[in-house]
Amino acid sequence: MTHINTGIRKILENPLIYNLFHNITGGNAFRKHYFSTYFDLPKGAKVLDIGCGSGVMLENIKQHINYYGIDFEKSYIDFCKEKYGDRGNFIHETVGASLREEWFDYFDAVNAHGLLHHLSDADGATLIETAQKYLKPGGYLVTFDTTYHDNQSSISKWFVSKDRGQNVKHTEEYLELASNYFQKIDSKLFTNYSKLPYSAFAMKMTK
Numbered sequence: 001m002t003h004i005n006t007g008i009r010k011i012l013e014n015p016l017i018y019n020l021f022h023n024i025t026g027g028n029a030f031r032k033h034y035f036s037t038y039f040d041l042p043k044g045a046k047v048l049d050i051g052c053g054s055g056v057m058l059e060n061i062k063q064h065i066n067y068y069g070i071d072f073e074k075s076y077i078d079f080c081k082e083k084y085g086d087r088g089n090f091i092h093e094t095v096g097a098s099l100r101e102e103w104f105d106y107f108d109a110v111n112a113h114g115l116l117h118h119l120s121d122a123d124g125a126t127l128i129e130t131a132q133k134y135l136k137p138g139g140y141l142v143t144f145d146t147t148y149h150d151n152q153s154s155i156s157k158w159f160v161s162k163d164r165g166q167n168v169k170h171t172e173e174y175l176e177l178a179s180n181y182f183q184k185i186d187s188k189l190f191t192n193y194s195k196l197p198y199s200a201f202a203m204k205m206t207k
């Protein structure tokens, strides 16, 4: 799996610096609204957070959910165990590296916030296919990623080109990938979610 982590990318792997960066750019304020919109789940809902990072989802979801967070960076998993230990299960794991049969048709919702654009096409396909298998019928996967799109300003394209993710796609390319695994896809483009001129694309894929 290709994962470039030098320079600013390495610095942002520190969970505290990552959180500070999103506080300054306004990303954290947007997230409160985002998570309450996409994950207005009943108490006890089973949720898988793939690429959980520093625990952004738990930070923004107040109701009691049955939470599982996985990430392939051990520093993030250690950070989450320390900070949110009693609120969920945190597992050091690469998505799709091995399939867990006990999770087939198990989850009400899967979150992959800011992950797809870090993955190669093959690994992105693995992410979506794995989530599809892990969802109950009627359950849903939500992805949220930096994006290129039609009618995008040059400055927004420039910022997007500097993203840590190595496989930022056009909105149409994200939709094409998702449509290989899901028939029902609701999508939304966000052009002003950060104080920086950045664009991001959310897809809600229902099984």
Ligand SMILES: C[S@@+](CC[C@H](N)C(=O)[O-])C[C@H]1O[C@@H](n2cnc3c(N)ncnc32)[C@H](O)[C@@H]1O
Pocket (backbone or CB within 6 Å): 001, 050, 051, 052, 053, 054, 055, 056, 070, 071, 072, 073, 076, 093, 094, 095, 112, 113, 114, 115, 118, 119, 123
């Ligand atoms: C940009 S961060 C987003 C973190 C968090 N979801 C958030 O919204 O802040 C992407 C995360 O995905 C993790 N990651 C990347 N590829 C992964 C993979 N194949 N399996 C599991 N985690 C992965 C990274 O370690 C990182 O924590």
